[in-house]
Amino acid sequence: MKTLLLICMFIAAPFAWGQSAPAGSTATVVKGEVVETRNVEGFTYLRLKTQAGETWAVVGQAPVRKGDQVTIKDAMINHDFRSRKLNKTFKTIYFGTLAGAPAAGYDMARAHAGIAMKAAPEDIHVAKAPGANAHTVEEIIKQSAKLKGSQVVVRGKVVAYHPEIMGRNWIHLRDGSGSAADKTDDILVTSKQPTKVGDIITARGTVRTDQDFGAGYYYKVLVEGATLQAR
Secondary structure, rough: OOOOOOOOOOOOOOOOOOOOOOOOOEEEEEEEEEEEEEOOOEEEEEEEEEEEEEEEEEEEOOOOOOOOEEEEEEEEEEEEEEEEOOOEEEEEEEEEEEOOOOOOOOHHHHHHHOOOOOOOOHOOOOOOOOOEEEEEHHHHOOOOHHHOEEEEEOOOOOEEEEEEOOEEEEEEEEEEOOOOOOOOOOOOEEEEOOOOOOOEEEEEEEEEEEOOOOOOEEEEEEEEEEEEEEE
């Protein structure tokens, strides 16, 4: 059974793995010496020499070098994981958080390698979608308790996009509403449909709150299982 896991995260997302969902197990801690590193957009793959032998792990992009001793927290194992970015299948690989990295609890796009958003809030002015179920980004976040479990429509600009993580695409939308100070200017949307950074899209999905995807990746609010339309 496919289970929800990183990406790392994203988040995160940002980010990306570009493959099917990790089939996880109980989180653990992996320690070892780095014998090889491979970086892709937003992520660092590490080949580690541990007491149990060599294994691979993936974390948010980090300045790790060969010979470093590392500890990976909240690590969950996945078998026969295919990385399209690396064109490689890993017999076993761990997904987790590098010890010493920023604390979890922020969005997946930022969690995985601290990927910057592509557009500043002041640069975005997207008109609210029409219809009874339409809301701005700020409205969804501020009214999340009331909207929980409800279908909503939100229109915005894609400012971050992380495809095929945990069997879905992770999309950050902004419409110019809200503010970065109180974290009401950016909404996470998940969808099976593709898009790209810079697109103006209308997303229709279900509001979910207090979603914990494991490995420390927690979201207060997101729009899940969205269908997308251009503008």
